[in-house]
Each structure stands twice: as structure tokens, then as C-alpha cells.
Amino acid sequence: MLSPLPAFTFAPKSRCAASSAVATGGQVRKPNRRSRTKVTIDDVAQRAGVSAMTVSRVVNAEKNVHPATRELVLSVVRELNYAPNLAARSLAKADDVRVGLIYGNPSGGYLSEFLVGALDECTSRGAQLVLVKSLGLDAESAEDAVQRLIAGGVTGAVLTSPLGESKYVSDRLAAAGVPSVAVATGRFRGDVSCVRLDDRRAAYDMTRLLLDLGHRRIGFIKGHPSQAASTERLAGFEAAIAETSGCEVTVAQGYFTFQSGLPAAEELLDNPSVPTAIFASNDDMAAAVISVAHRRFLDVPKDLTVVGFDDTAVATTLWPALTTVRQPVAAMAAMAIELLLQDIRSIREGETPPPIDRVVEHTLVQRNSSAPPRVAHRRGVAAVAGAATVRQPSR
Numbered sequence: 001m002l003s004p005l006p007a008f009t010f011a012p013k014s015r016c017a018a019s020s021a022v023a024t025g026g027q028v029r030k031p032n033r034r035s036r037t038k039v040t041i042d043d044v045a046q047r048a049g050v051s052a053m054t055v056s057r058v059v060n061a062e063k064n065v066h067p068a069t070r071e072l073v074l075s076v077v078r079e080l081n082y083a084p085n086l087a088a089r090s091l092a093k094a095d096d097v098r099v100g101l102i103y104g105n106p107s108g109g110y111l112s113e114f115l116v117g118a119l120d121e122c123t124s125r126g127a128q129l130v131l132v133k134s135l136g137l138d139a140e141s142a143e144d145a146v147q148r149l150i151a152g153g154v155t156g157a158v159l160t161s162p163l164g165e166s167k168y169v170s171d172r173l174a175a176a177g178v179p180s181v182a183v184a185t186g187r188f189r190g191d192v193s194c195v196r197l198d199d200r201r202a203a204y205d206m207t208r209l210l211l212d213l214g215h216r217r218i219g220f221i222k223g224h225p226s227q228a229a230s231t232e233r234l235a236g237f238e239a240a241i242a243e244t245s246g247c248e249v250t251v252a253q254g255y256f257t258f259q260s261g262l263p264a265a266e267e268l269l270d271n272p273s274v275p276t277a278i279f280a281s282n283d284d285m286a287a288a289v290i291s292v293a294h295r296r297f298l299d300v301p302k303d304l305t306v307v308g309f310d311d312t313a314v315a316t317t318l319w320p321a322l323t324t325v326r327q328p329v330a331a332m333a334a335m336a337i338e339l340l341l342q343d344i345r346s347i348r349e350g351e352t353p354p355p356i357d358r359v360v361e362h363t364l365v366q367r368n369s370s371a372p373p374r375v376a377h378r379r380g381v382a383a384v385a386g387a388a389t390v391r392q393p394s395r
Contacts, residue, residue: 039082040349048076052342097127097344099337100154100178102145102163104134109283109312110256110329114160114183117330121337130154134163146172154178156340158333161185162227164194179343179353181336184327186228188357193343195335195358199229202325202362203236203279206307209323209364210277211240214372215305216247219268219275221254221261221285230256233281233309248273254285261288269296269304276373277305283314286322290369301371311365320368328360335360 041059045052050069057065058073065073076082099122103111115131122129130152134145146169149157157180163169164182170192173180182194210218220237223230234251241247250271252264261280265288268275280286286308290300298304300320308315311326335358346353 039080040351041082041345042351044073044076044080044082047080048073051338052345053338056345096155097125097341098130098152098154099127099340100130100132100149100152100157101160102132102134102149102157102169103160104141104145104163109314110310111160113310113312113329114333117333118158118337120330121334125337125341127337127341142166142169143172145169149173150176150178156180156344158183158336158340159192161229162224165189165228167191179340179347181340181343183332183336184229186230186232189355191355193339193353193356193358195332195339195360197327197332197362198359199232200236200239202309202327203233203281204240205236205362205364206279206309206325207237207240209366209370210279210305210307211244211247213277213305213370215275215277216244217273217275217277217373218247219250219252219271219278221252221264221268221278221280221289223281223285224255225253227256230281237279248275250275254281256282256284258284258288261285262292265289265292269293269298275304277307277370280306280308283308283310283312283322283324286324286369287314287318290318290320290322301369302374305370305373307370315365315367318369323367323370324365326363326365332360 041052041055045055048055050073054065054069055073055077058070059077099118101115101118103114119129130149132145132149132152134141142163145163150173155178157173157178159166159169159180159182161182161184164185167189170180170182180192182189182192183196185194185196186199188194188196207218218241220234222234241249250268250273252267254260254264261284264280264285265278268278268289269292278286278289280289286306289304289306293300293304293306300306306322308322308324309327310329311324312329315322315324339356339358343353
């Protein structure tokens with residue numbers, strides 16, 4: 001369910017509270033440490049070889065657990081004499097959990113996918129989802145978003161890119177006793193749990209696809225310079241190019257928005273060495289490239305191959321449909337909610353959960369926007385066309 005934020009008066013909070021503190025009744029207190037002999041839900045999960053969330057579902061008699069898994073977990077519960085406390089049982093059902101989500105991603109397509117995944121997962125858990133928009137990427141905007149989230153009384157927070165890359169944001173939340181999980185961070189920071197794609201490898205695989213099609217004049221549109229994912233995708237592109245001789249590369253700056261992709265595409269296509277393929281760092285900018293190509297009466301993909309990144313809804317509403325890297329954005333949002341609930345449970349049981357780095361798989365989806373360069377057509381190389389083809393990247 002979606003919960004609006006209440007109005008509030010800004011009141012600076014102390015920055016000296018420990019990151020493992022729990023906010024209760026406006027005060028910050030240290031959680032009581034559990035007895036060394038007490039069996040926790042994580043002990044049961046480790047012995048059974050399943051996640052703590054699965055143990056929670058079994059203990060709370062939820063239906064979406066395989067019978068064999070349910071029996072295994074119950075046997076371990078009996079073996080360890082595990083008795084969940086009332087706080088943990090309440091949390092397992094997420095009846096008292098308010099998940100805060102700070103968003104500021106400039107890509108409308110990405111944000112739409114992310115919100116759907118987060119809302120679906122919260123709804124299935126019975127948790128509330130509290131949304132806060134950051135109006136900018138500067139420290140003042142981030143501070144304002146964090147304060148509004150804390151004032152909303154959230155139990156934990158999910159941080160989308162680029163705010164998920166801000167140590168300041170996660171530290172401010174931790175100081176208020178609010179655990180957080182970051183999504184699409186580009187790299188594992190080490191201080192908070194994160195759900196991410198291997199952006200470097202994904203961009204490398206997409207560039208290899210272009211090279212395998214026969215392209216040697218390739219343009220690349222970078223993402224926002226403040227985001228680690230932009231750096232990683234450029235690095236993957238450059239790594240693949242470095243393995244192939246005879247390439248002519250041109251690079252333009254974008255900011256992960258359709259509007260920024262328009263001048264970037266114009267710049268690349270005005271270059272004396274006109275690219276036969278352009279790899280944009282996200283689907284929104286790839287859509288801008290196709291728009292510019294159409295205005296110039298270029299045939300996509302015969303005159304220009306265009307590929308993107310993310311596989312958001314825009315990828316299949318374009319003409320022609322976009323070849324892109326599939327990043328399971330909605331699934332990543334759901335994973336972040338699951339990790340956050342596990343962290344909240346651990347804190348309530350007096351534990352300090354270690355940061356988890358969860359890397360999800362990517363795939364290459366080939367659609368009608370990619371083909372060999374026109375010279376390759378004259379040599380008899382068949383174009384890539386027709387229905388979408390999902391290609392698992394080589395490892």
C-alpha cells in the first residue's frame with residue numbers, strides 16, 4: 001500500500017548516534033544484545049540452507065513455500081528448538097513495517113519499472129511504501145530527502161541510483177536507526193547491502209555483440225558523470241574495443257535522459273567518421289538516437305545500428321524495437337525490499353547484519369534496431385531482424 005508522508009517541522013538530529021541504533025518513540029537507543037545461546041532465525045536458515053525470508057514464511061504458515069522446503073525448515077526448527085519472538089513474528093508479516101524509498105533517477109522508464117517492483121513486493125508483504133523524491137543530486141537536496149523520510153517514521157529505506165551511491169545518505173539514515181539497501185550502485189560500497197548488475201561486464205558483452213556484427217566505427221553515449229554505473233559501462237565498452245583492431249570510436253556525454261541523448265546523437269552523427277553503430281548507456285538515450293536518425297532519414301538498422309541498456313518499457317515501444325541489455329529492474333527492487341526486511345529483523349533481534357552484495361544476471365536482448373553495417377550487407381552477411389532474441393552473455 002502507498003502511504004503519503006505527513007507534514008513536519010525540520011529538526012536537526014544528532015549525527016553521533018551509532019549505526020546500529022534503533023529509533024523508538026523519538027529517542028535513539030542501542031538494541032539489546034541477544035543471549036549467546038539463543039537460536040535466531042539466521043541460525044535456522046543457515047542450518048537448512050535457505051534464506052531467512054523462507055524460514056519466516058514457514059514459521060508464519062505462508063502458502064508460497066515448496067512442501068519439501070517447508071518440511072526441511074520445520075525439522076530444523078524442531079532440532080534447534082527455535083522459538084520466534086513476537087517482534088520477529090510481527091516483522092515477518094511486515095504489519096508494522098514502513099519501507100521508505102528515496103528516488104531521484106532521471107530516467108522515467110527506469111523509475112517506472114523500479115516503482116512497480118517495489119510496490120508489488122511491499123504489497124505482497126503487507127508493508128507500506130513511503131515515497132520521497134530528491135529534487136537534486138547536491139548535498140542539500142539529499143539532506144532534505146533524508147529528513148523527510150526520517151520524519152515519515154520509516155522502518156528502513158531503499159535507495160535508488162544515484163542516491164544509493166551516497167555514503168552521506170546511508171550514514172544519515174543509520175544515525176537515525178534506519179537501515180538501508182542500495183540498488184544499482186555500479187560497484188559494491190562495502191558499508192551497506194546492495195543489489196546491482198555487473199555494469200562493466202554487461203557493457204562489454206553488448207560491445208562484443210556490435211563487434212561480432214562487423215561494426216568498427218562505433219559511437220558511445222556516456223551516462224551521468226556522477227554515477228558509478230556510467231563509469232563502469234564506459235569501462236566495459238572500452239575493454240571490448242581494446243581487444244579489436246581497426247576500430248574508430250567517438251564518445252559523447254549524456255545524462256541518462258531522452259533530452260540529453262538528442263544533442264549527444266547529433267554530435268556523434270556530425271563526426272567526420274560517422275559511426276555505423278551507437279551504444280547508448282540507457283534506453284532513454286537510445287530512443288533519442290533513433291529519433292535523431294529518423295529526422296536525418298537514416299534507416300535503423302541498415303544505416304545505423306542503435307543499442308541501449310536496461311530493457312525498460314521504452315525498448316519495445318520504439319520503432320524499430322530496441323536491442324538492449326536486460327537489467328531486471330523490477331526484480332532488483334523486490335530483492336532490495338527482501339534484503340531490507342532481513343536487516344530489520346536482524347536488528348530487532350539484537351544483531352548487526354553484515355552488508356550483502358547481490359549481483360544479478362544480465363542478458364542481451366536482440367531486436368530490430370541492430371544489424372551488420374551496410375557494407376557487410378553487400379558482402380552477403382544477413383541482418384539481425386525479426387522477433388526479439390535473448391542472448392545469454394558469454395562468461
